[in-house]
Amino acid sequence: MCRHLGYLGPPVPLKDLLLDPPHALVTQAWAPRDMRGGGTINADGFGVGWYPSASEPVRYASAMPVWSDPALPQLAAVTSAGAALAAVRSATVGMPVTEPAAAPFVSGRWLFSHNGVVRDWPRSLTGLAGELPVKNLLTLPAPTDSAVLFALLLAKLRSGEPAAKAVAGVVTEVLAVAPGSRLNLLLTDGAQLVATTLGHSLSVRARRGSVLIASEPLDADPAWQSIPDNRLVVATASSLSVEEIS
Numbered sequence: 001m002c003r004h005l006g007y008l009g010p011p012v013p014l015k016d017l018l019l020d021p022p023h024a025l026v027t028q029a030w031a032p033r034d035m036r037g038g039g040t041i042n043a044d045g046f047g048v049g050w051y052p053s054a055s056e057p058v059r060y061a062s063a064m065p066v067w068s069d070p071a072l073p074q075l076a077a078v079t080s081a082g083a084a085l086a087a088v089r090s091a092t093v094g095m096p097v098t099e100p101a102a103a104p105f106v107s108g109r110w111l112f113s114h115n116g117v118v119r120d121w122p123r124s125l126t127g128l129a130g131e132l133p134v135k136n137l138l139t140l141p142a143p144t145d146s147a148v149l150f151a152l153l154l155a156k157l158r159s160g161e162p163a164a165k166a167v168a169g170v171v172t173e174v175l176a177v178a179p180g181s182r183l184n185l186l187l188t189d190g191a192q193l194v195a196t197t198l199g200h201s202l203s204v205r206a207r208r209g210s211v212l213i214a215s216e217p218l219d220a221d222p223a224w225q226s227i228p229d230n231r232l233v234v235a236t237a238s239s240l241s242v243e244e245i246s
């Protein structure tokens with residue numbers, strides 16, 4: 001299943017996250033180390049979103065494997081960001097392989113990625129999705145479990161829920177109707193990162209003034225901390241909390 005990462009801190013070239021480290025996201029696309037039975041490679045598209053100063057995020061994505069994108073090396077070399085979220089995708093069987101289905105999903109300041117699968121899709125989500133405004137369902141970027149998870153999350157965020165509570169709430173509600181789902185979520189507004197571990201790997205590297213959250217460590221830095229399953233991670237560039245999902 002997909003691999004994703006989120007970064008907050010001093011601006012860094014996107015290539016420092018996506019391309020250059022020994023186990024950068026592009027390497028995790030073709031040689032992931034910890035897929036936990038959820039697929040083999042992540043070749044069904046990729047996406048990266050970042051925040052040019054004081055504006056809404058920009059998203060660059062494709063349905064092609066990340067290693068085959070002709071523009072990415074140059075783009076990632078000349079673009080720096082102090083906040084970014086990126087993903088490489090292994091599409092769940094039965095879901096479309098299209099550019100809009102590749103994370104990150106974007107709405108306003110929010111960027112979102114889901115690593116995993118909602119069991120018994122789409123039947124299991126019909127009840128929760130049925131409570132959303134019809135317009136939100138008609139304008140989903142793709143008919144996938146991940147896109148519906150983002151719509152459920154946005155409904156909570158728009159009603160004023162703090163990001164961490166909204167993410168934990170979606171996980172709890174979806175698990176109740178779709179037990180056994182794998183729900184590694186990753187959300188940012190450019191100032192805060194919220195992530196969950198539920199069925200997939202996740203590691204965090206917190207340094208003074210920066211935080212990097214990734215499905216797999218990007219390098220051998222001993223500062224990488226593996227997050228156990230069933231956790232909610234909330235981070236800013238200068239703070240980190242990890243708690244059990246109740």
Ligand code: GLN
Pocket residue numbers: 001002003039089090091092095101114115116117118144145146
């Ligand atoms: N189920 C989601 C999709 O198909 C996420 C897939 C994944 O994590 N591999 O896009």
